[in-house]
Amino acid sequence: MPPIVKTEDSRNLNRRSFIQITTAATGGLLISLYLDGSSAIAQQAPPPKVYPPDAFVHVRRDGHIVITVNRLEFGQGVQTSLPMILADEMDADWSKVIAELAPAADVYKDPLFGIQMVGGSGSIAHSFQQYRELGAKARAMLVAAAADRWKVTPDQCRTENSIVYGPGNRLAHYSELAGDAARKPVPQKVTLKNPSEFRIIGKRVPRLDSKSKCDGSQKFGLDLDLPGMKIALVAHPPVFGGRLKSVDDRAARSLDGVRDVFEIPLAKGSGVAVVADRFWTAKQARDRLKIEWDLAGVERPDTVQLLARYKQLATTEGNVALNQGDIKAMDRIPRANRIVAEYEFPYLAHAPMEPLNATVKFEGDKAEAWVPSQFQTMDQVAIGEVLGLKPEQVTFHTEFAGGGFGRRAVTDSHVPREAALIAKRLRGTPVKLIWSREDDVRGGYYRPMHVHRVEIGIGRDGMPVAWRHVVVGQSLLAGTPFAMMVKDGVDETAVEGTKDTSYSIPNFHVTAHHPTVNVPVLWWRSVGHTHSAFVMETLVDELAIRAKVDPIAYRRKLLKADAKKLHSVLDLLDQKSGWRKALPKGRAAGIACHESFETAVACAVEVSIENKRPRIHRATVAVNCGLAVNPLSVESQFQGGLGFGLTQLMAKGAITLKDGLVEQRNFDGYAPPYIMEVPTTIDVHIVPSTEAPTGCGEPPVPVISPAVVNALSRLTGKRYRTLPLITV
Amino acid sequence: MFVFIRWLTPVFVLALFAITVSLTAKPDRVTTTAGLAAWDQVYSVLISPRCINCHTATNYPQQGDDRHRHFANVIRGPEGKGVPGLNCISCHQESNADSTGVPGGPNWHLAPLSMQWQDLNDRPLSSAAVCRAVTDRSKNEHMNGPALLKHHEEAELVIWAWNPGLRPDGTLRTTPPISHQEFVAATRTWVEAGTPCPKGR
């Protein structure tokens, strides 16, 4: 997901592209995101200062209320939780609410990021206020319409369940008033509910899209069917950046239903596009292409060699991310009181269940696109660029996505660009580009490989006195429109979770190396926290064991006093995980806590070893995400996010390269967790809070792997610092 | 009359004995040595991937020439046919699906545990151990020598090993180290030698 980006006041954004970097009072980096990398993006209109309700809510004559969701729905439940917010302030009848995903348009841009997107666990955090205001405005306009009709004043009216009640026994349903309400001026200011008045927000509300996802009727991007549509597959070079030298397509073209075969430029290098009437024809045709690739001068990454290089780099000082206190304090700590640890993390593929796809139709002066996109603004601009169109000439539909985890938010929009290039050639014909699972597993844009090297000097009280931390890994942001987040040679996303830790470490020195490697990399659900939390939480656990202190107690002691959310979740976890004190033989408890995207999480797992693998019998999680808009959805995100996070511990949870070639091809070689590999039960406990809601999409992911490994260490006495976890 | 029968019985018994002896008498060319040599050939097929991948000691099949555990957590189930929802035949049909790389044959299933030719660490058992298992009538569905020969010659899933179909990447799966004809011939020799087994563990 894109990094945390917040403005002090989004209404002060001006039209020019600019970068404003400030440090918030609470710490952390705030950036007004007006991207300066892509001029086309910069020229895009910023988000509006006032959001027109009619773009977000439509009351139908039959009483249904259609609420437009400005985010992609890709599992996180936003097509239910955002409408909940609007419907509550609007006093709408929830049973009549229908959610729709917004197409690409300025009005649907994230109010803080300034582009239409989903990521950074920001959907509710950034749109909570926005959707409340929209709901309140819609309500105000409906009341104004009723008040007019009855010749009374608005404050003589009240609303409940899509009905306005007036003095006497007057009442009118929203559907009757909608026409008149639409003609009312949009109020500049509205009064929002007191949280005690919430009737929908804060309740466990079942998802609106459940039924359609259980009866086969829900359409995803891959399911799109348009008259005359063709299917396209692209043969990509086996090494990133390779170029097409020659292709013999005779065997391919001989298949019935093959429409075209041609060279296509890629983000780097070039490939061959195959267009056919049906998927299976396209796939067979592509398999029959005899392609010669030009790999001259193309760097051929090899993960064994990279690891050696990274480990070497990790022994040297990198670019300084944080220099707190005086690292020379380490010299005063006897070696016996030091821990030196080296950690290895592999490349990871996101592998969302729905393979990547994009459908584009080009008609010369306009185009239409259907993409399950996390980055609508950028994808729309990219398609326009390829087709020689302005973004507003590209009608961009947001399709439901079968997962994303960051994979559908790519700053180079490479998948929509491929689709647009093919659509350009097949002018007038809609083209659905599909990436097969093999294309996906081999196609790059991975969570980067990392090595961490840590030296800790421990004080007499068992607490860390000095901590030297070197991170080695490719920069996610260099060369992208977010490049300004690489400061003084440090990519913020590589050191999040370490440099900004809430642990109190008096002498803390964090540096980073960002080697350039010919492997495209991308944010993977929770980004830098995927590796930083693993390092921090396993080391802190090791310190706790050395100090002979309970792991929760140790963390409480080590945390800064003002790390309120983390303290609250440790307290709640302590209360709810009494089971960890009385485990049968062969089982151990593992603890981890971490704050990311402003949400704090603490987790306890009960683990045993079965058939040489970790068996996780149960997980108990405590969450502080401010106000939980939909606690049922929060529970889903945490149950799911823990399971997703366990990808990192799978024996086949790694993408490796040998002499430039990715060694895995599908789920047989890159195997994410199946049902028996995640906890059998997961109970989620939310800290009651009325603070502003913060995200739940990514925060679950970082805690689970260290928690499990901490349990394993207590069972075996071994340290687990190399992922994937091949041997236990 | 009874005197005649009483005289006849020993003759009858002697005759039976002679016939039995002549049936079990080895033809001069199939010695135990030759039989054991033939068994070596048979063994080389039984422990080749196309056969041994389904003759496991565990609750899962293997796949590939490197004999790794079959993906997607497929398991044996109570009858060696998988479990409800995840049967062998959920994917493996009555013949090879070359377009998708899934092998197939009639009634695709795991060999029973009584026919395991590996240990619990997925290591092939010794020649002696496999021979003992294969000739143990209490474990091999009561097959005697001729029945074993017929099995090797005609059983569809056995024959499949020499027509194992394409892998998903389009390449042909490897076949056992000798041809089916040679396998049958070796089996015949071994059977005619009295299905001797190597000594040892």
Added chain:
Amino acid sequence: MAKYRLTVNGSEKTVDVDPSTPLLWVLREELKLTGTKYGCGISACGACTVHVSGVATRSCVVPVSLIGGPIVTIEGAGKDPVGRAVQNAWVEKDVVQCGYCQSGQIMSAIALLKETPNPTDTNIEESMGGNLCRCATYVRIREAITSASRQIKQGAA
């Protein structure tokens, strides 16, 4: 190209396709039944699971030429009391997240419950052990199957 007569969700359909075409793509592209999903194409994820002659079948690897019995897809699963119970339990327990794998999960669960009406946790884990869910909705999948099993028992009683 060859013609095949298929019985799908109780209806007879004729398709004219390359014999090597997996059933998955025949269902999705010829018959426009897109509820059955493409997740991997090598039967490793289960998103393509349908029933053929009552047996859970991974349609992405079975060429249409090898299909020899009636087919039920997710679109037809609700015609059957076990199917309905499973779908209802899935909705009641709010199982789905992105939802892409769930057609396959449901079809596998139905196959389990038809043969093992009172599955243990181990039965559930074994039968569902080949269905991938990247959103990891597994905890609620277990709960929904257990709940459906109870509902079916009560319904039958």
